[in-house]
Amino acid sequence: MSRILIAISVLFALLAGCTKKEAQDTSSKVVNLSIWGNYLSPEMQAQFEQQTGIKINISNYSSNEELLAKMQMGSSGIDVAVPSDYMVDIMRKMNLLEPLKAELLPNKALIAEQFLKQDFDPKNEFSVPYIWTTVGIAVNRELYKGPMNSWKDLLTNNQLKGKMALLDDVRETMGAALKLHGFSVNTTDPAQIAKAKATLLEAKKNVKMFSSDTIDILGNKEVAAAQAYSSDALQAAARAPGKIEYIIPAEGATVAIDNLVIAKGAKHIEAAHKLIDFLLSHEAEINKVKTILGGPVLSKTQSDLPKELQNNEALFPKAATLKNLERIQDLGEKNKLFEDAWTEIKTQ
Numbered sequence: 001m002s003r004i005l006i007a008i009s010v011l012f013a014l015l016a017g018c019t020k021k022e023a024q025d026t027s028s029k030v031v032n033l034s035i036w037g038n039y040l041s042p043e044m045q046a047q048f049e050q051q052t053g054i055k056i057n058i059s060n061y062s063s064n065e066e067l068l069a070k071m072q073m074g075s076s077g078i079d080v081a082v083p084s085d086y087m088v089d090i091m092r093k094m095n096l097l098e099p100l101k102a103e104l105l106p107n108k109a110l111i112a113e114q115f116l117k118q119d120f121d122p123k124n125e126f127s128v129p130y131i132w133t134t135v136g137i138a139v140n141r142e143l144y145k146g147p148m149n150s151w152k153d154l155l156t157n158n159q160l161k162g163k164m165a166l167l168d169d170v171r172e173t174m175g176a177a178l179k180l181h182g183f184s185v186n187t188t189d190p191a192q193i194a195k196a197k198a199t200l201l202e203a204k205k206n207v208k209m210f211s212s213d214t215i216d217i218l219g220n221k222e223v224a225a226a227q228a229y230s231s232d233a234l235q236a237a238a239r240a241p242g243k244i245e246y247i248i249p250a251e252g253a254t255v256a257i258d259n260l261v262i263a264k265g266a267k268h269i270e271a272a273h274k275l276i277d278f279l280l281s282h283e284a285e286i287n288k289v290k291t292i293l294g295g296p297v298l299s300k301t302q303s304d305l306p307k308e309l310q311n312n313e314a315l316f317p318k319a320a321t322l323k324n325l326e327r328i329q330d331l332g333e334k335n336k337l338f339e340d341a342w343t344e345i346k347t348q
Contacts, residue, residue: 007209007283031271032057032079034067037213038235039082039131040279041291048278062212063169071096071263079266080275084256085172086171088127089120089330091261097126098262104273107280112299120330127259129229130279131294134314134325136248137173138214138233140240143224143244150250151180154225155203165217165226166203168210171328171344172254173200176227179251185326188334199339201348210346218244230314234293248312248321255325257297289315 034042037060040332041305045056059078061067064087070076083091091097102108108128115129139148143163154164154175166173175185177196187193209219214228218236228236233246260276262269278284285298289305295315296302302310309315317325331338 009179021266029053029271030055030057031268031274031275032059032077034059034061034076034078034081036060037062038080038215038232039258039292039294041287043291044188044279044284044287048275052271052274053277054274056275065170069097073266076263077267078263079268079272081261081263082130082258083127083261084258084328085118085120086256086328086330088259088261091275092108092121093125093330096264098266098269099125100128100276101273104270105277105280107277110282110285110298110300115297118257122261127240127261128276128280129257129297130260131292132255132257132297134230134248134253135167135176135227136230136233136246136253137225138218138228138236139225139245139247140218140221140223141223141245142243148225148245148247151176152251154227154249155180155199156223159205160208160225162208163224164203164206165209165211165214165223166200166207167214167227167229168212169285170338173210173227173345174338174341175254175326175328176249177203177254179249181249181328185254186331188331188337190329190337193337197345200345204345204348217237231292231294234312234314238293248314248317248324251299252324252326255322255327257327258294273309328336 031054033056034037035058049055061070064084067081067083068087068088068090070081071078105128111129121127132137137148137154144160146159153288174196176198178185178187180196180199183192194284214232217223217224219239230246233244237244237246260279262272266272285296285301286304288294289296289301289309302316
């Protein structure tokens, strides 16, 4: 009887071992990517899956703060995410990121030096750049033909009543109002933040919607003008040639590097590194710039792009424009000044 029990026990152990191995094999064929909408072309997704046999499960978010909330839950299932620069800083300080294994990322060597060793991750221990964007103004010129050169033209323009959209993003939208008044987007002066809040409360009378996905609302003529990420505005313009214009406002704008990171406790570490390295390949970069129309981060990209993209100033800004761009930074406890103002703007 004891021999039978031992045999049964051995059998169950073997079955359990096989089941565990099968689960590991299955899990290694999946990677969970949380990313901004329209930030990975179906073509590149299919190519990665075909080359590696690893399926990408994609989820989207509309703001860095939404992504942070998901990752703080701890049970989000995220392997790879694409937070903006200041959010990398926050996540790094909150121990929400896994250190990257440099030996698994050979394509890191292709990244242009200017995008590495940023203050939010000085040694690139937790992040590598994926794309950079600006935030400016997109206008459907079929619907609005008036002047649109500044944040003032957008935020104080009663001709746009019910025809305007602002980003559903506290730092970007507050930043636009701060720039209008000549302030830094990283100010912690309560009086300056109060002035920006008052401007947005007044502008809200004209706002049709707060939306961080502006491609469709511009193309479908739901709004005439929108605060927009450059990549979204350029995609909308590509779908409606000659109709949609993207403007970096005269008062200045924000510039952001969106980065590839691995979430703390990610279940598919090896697959996550394979995805990140694939997205840093020259082929993926060229496709990314052509389809997503985000700023390239590899050192040898511009010359391999179509001529119209090589000469696109939204992708390759002039020096004078670059001087007018500011990067959002983590303000620590002072972030609450922005969050409180944003709550009032959204609820009043």
